[in-house]
Amino acid sequence: xxxxxxxxxxxxxxxxxxxxxxxxxxxxxxxxxxxxxxxxxxxxxxxxxxxxxxxxxxxxxxxxxxxxxxxxxxxxxxxxxxxxxxxxxxxxxxxxxxxxxxxxxxxxxxxxxxxxxxxxxxxxxxxxxxxxxxxxxxxxxxxxxxxxxxxxxxxxxxxxxxxxxxxxxxxxxxxxxxxxxxxxxxxxxxxxxxxxxxxxxxxxxxxxxxxxxxxxxxxxxxxxxxxxxxxxxxxxxxxxxxxxxxxxxxxxxxxxxxxxxxxxxxxxxxxxxxxxxxxxxxxxxxxxxxxx
Amino acid sequence: xxxxxxxxxxxxxxxxxxxxxxxxxxxxxxxxxxxxxxxxxxxxxxxxxxxxxxxxxxxxxxxxxxxxxxxxxxxxxxxxxxxxxxxxxxxxxxxxxxxxxxxxxxxxxxxxxxxxxxxxxxxxxxxxxxxxxxxxxxxxxxxxxxxxxxxxxxxxxxxxxxxxxxxxxxxxxxxxxxxxxxxxxxxxxxxxxxxxxxxxxxxxxxxxxxxxxxxxxxxxxxxxxxxxxxxxxxxxxxxxxxxxxxxxxxxxxxxxxxxxxxxxxxxxxxxxxxxxxxxxxxxxxxxxxxxx
DNA sequence: CCAAGAATGTGCGTGAGTGAACATTAGCCC
DNA sequence: GGGCTAATGTTCACTCACGCACATTCTTGG
Numbered sequence: 001x002x003x004x005x006x007x008x009x010x011x012x013x014x015x016x017x018x019x020x021x022x023x024x025x026x027x028x029x030x031x032x033x034x035x036x037x038x039x040x041x042x043x044x045x046x047x048x049x050x051x052x053x054x055x056x057x058x059x060x061x062x063x064x065x066x067x068x069x070x071x072x073x074x075x076x077x078x079x080x081x082x083x084x085x086x087x088x089x090x091x092x093x094x095x096x097x098x099x100x101x102x103x104x105x106x107x108x109x110x111x112x113x114x115x116x117x118x119x120x121x122x123x124x125x126x127x128x129x130x131x132x133x134x135x136x137x138x139x140x141x142x143x144x145x146x147x148x149x150x151x152x153x154x155x156x157x158x159x160x161x162x163x164x165x166x167x168x169x170x171x172x173x174x175x176x177x178x179x180x181x182x183x184x185x186x187x188x189x190x191x192x193x194x195x196x197x198x199x200x201x202x203x204x205x206x207x208x209x210x211x212x213x214x215x216x217x218x219x220x221x222x223x224x225x226x227x228x229x230x231x232x233x234x235x236x237x238x239x240x241x242x243x244x245x246x247x248x249x250x251x252x253x254x255x256x257x258x259x260x261x262x263x264x265x266x267x268x269x270x271x272x273x274x275x276x277x278x279x280x281x282x283x284x285x286x287x288x289x290x291x292x
Numbered sequence: 293x294x295x296x297x298x299x300x301x302x303x304x305x306x307x308x309x310x311x312x313x314x315x316x317x318x319x320x321x322x323x324x325x326x327x328x329x330x331x332x333x334x335x336x337x338x339x340x341x342x343x344x345x346x347x348x349x350x351x352x353x354x355x356x357x358x359x360x361x362x363x364x365x366x367x368x369x370x371x372x373x374x375x376x377x378x379x380x381x382x383x384x385x386x387x388x389x390x391x392x393x394x395x396x397x398x399x400x401x402x403x404x405x406x407x408x409x410x411x412x413x414x415x416x417x418x419x420x421x422x423x424x425x426x427x428x429x430x431x432x433x434x435x436x437x438x439x440x441x442x443x444x445x446x447x448x449x450x451x452x453x454x455x456x457x458x459x460x461x462x463x464x465x466x467x468x469x470x471x472x473x474x475x476x477x478x479x480x481x482x483x484x485x486x487x488x489x490x491x492x493x494x495x496x497x498x499x500x501x502x503x504x505x506x507x508x509x510x511x512x513x514x515x516x517x518x519x520x521x522x523x524x525x526x527x528x529x530x531x532x533x534x535x536x537x538x539x540x541x542x543x544x545x546x547x548x549x550x551x552x553x554x555x556x557x558x559x560x561x562x563x564x565x566x567x568x569x570x571x572x573x574x575x576x577x578x579x580x581x582x583x584x
Numbered sequence: 585c586c587a588a589g590a591a592t593g594t595g596c597g598t599g600a601g602t603g604a605a606c607a608t609t610a611g612c613c614c
Numbered sequence: 615g616g617g618c619t620a621a622t623g624t625t626c627a628c629t630c631a632c633g634c635a636c637a638t639t640c641t642t643g644g
Contacts, residue, residue, distance in 0.1 A: 001371065004296035004364075005295065005296050005297045018591065019593095020592085021591095028633085029633045031593080031594080032632060034592075035631075035632085044376060045376060046375050046379040047564075050426060050428050050559055050562065051426075051592070052640090053590090053639050053640045054590085054639095057427060059561070060378065060384045061374075061378060061379070064371060064374060064378075065375070068367050068371045071367065072367065077293065079356060079357060080336065083338050083340075083353040084337060086338065086352065086356075087336070087337055087338040087353070093352065134342060136351070152343065267342055269339040269341070269342045269343060269351070270339060273339070310620090310621065311622065312620075312622085320602080320603085321602065322621090322622080322623095323602075323623080324601075326622075344610085345611085345620090346610065346620080347620095443639095
């Protein structure tokens, strides 16, 4: 029973009762049908049909095969329907991953998406570790930094996150306002642990001020924001968060190198599915608001 | 979902997780496996697997296919086992046909066979009409007369039925014993309706005596025997029955032309099955006793 | 009774699918 | 870091299975 196509051929012969009818239904030549039946019977060592000039008559074995193959045919048809329908509907599990910094932005978007599609289950992973799309760990990833260029990954620009160098009112009261860029060396900063993040801002900061001036380091972006809020030092905060955080004063005009691009990354095998397209569209629509 | 072999290939890929493993399991080249997957995904319009250099990872659709195909594989394996086993075991329905005259001989043989094989269902058709083996109307037929020479039918000799010209005691008391063959024209005979049976004995009888001397005609062999028993006339009775019927006297020595051969006929497609072979063996063994 | 139609069965030439070889890449062990 | 293994993926030559044509047989309808 190695060749499933031969079983399918035998199935149609048993259903139609004739080789010619089965051949027409299968879209092949009737000689092919005869060969399939002969091969299958030779493998099984049992005649599946009694041949007579008016058609093929299924034996007991043939009738048994008919029943089993009928069930298989039904199940395959249902399977094909499910798979094709699944490709056109937004349902099943959807795994999205991003850095933790994006959680407060992305979560509401995914929650909205889930509300719109009843059959959808969202799994939102935010970890500093890079989930690998090609291993099926996630369907969609939000990545920051330079353009990801892994093979088999589809990359789309999501947004430009402009950041601003800010300090809290309490910090300014204590240490004063820096007069200009050169004066920054006399101040204290909140930074990201360099072993974790290699954001462009970090490189800039390390060039401008000595390492000992970065007096507060964390590997969590939210913790960094909190530190800036509470006056632990001067820090870089993206426009989006700045709008939600009162009492922060911009120190110097934003520099272009603080502009961190972010990307929507999907695996090429999943990129065309309606489900993935839906979440991509939702995230891109939301990104317009974030940038405004 | 036209090509079941491609489904089978995808099934093995989903099971193994690698194209190479699936190719080895299937006994084909891995290039073939890749082509099958590509073709199937193109047909469905949905990716079944995420490709990465260490193997193939099934998507939701691929996992769905895996489940369905696993069930199919199991069912096909069971089917193959049933069919192969069925070919080696004596079970299921067995249809035997013969002339009504053989009923009293064949019935006990078939009953014995059924007792030996629990899973066997016997269907014994005895009708004057010829059942057609090539239409699956019967598995085994007992035929009399000249060698049946229909194509696709396997013919084996069963026995030679020697018949004897006999009369009952009551007939002899009424009409006397024929002195010799020439005296037969002065007697009365029980014959078979010529439109039904063309047994050799009939031709001989028609030649020897005028038609009006055949005063009892029937289309049923058993009825003929009964008629002879009750003195309706002189008739031809086979050795087998003669032994079971007391009070019959042989009129003249048996002639060779009264020797009717009988044959076991099966369709070539069913002849090699163990079931058919079992009934053939049983009938041939019984025939030895009948002739003794 | 003959002819038309529909079915199985068979030999032969061709094309699609197969297999071999090679390139490439990721992970692992030393 | 560097070789090694085991995967995927692509190209090319080839073979096996397919389609075609014809023969044959049985049934049916006029």
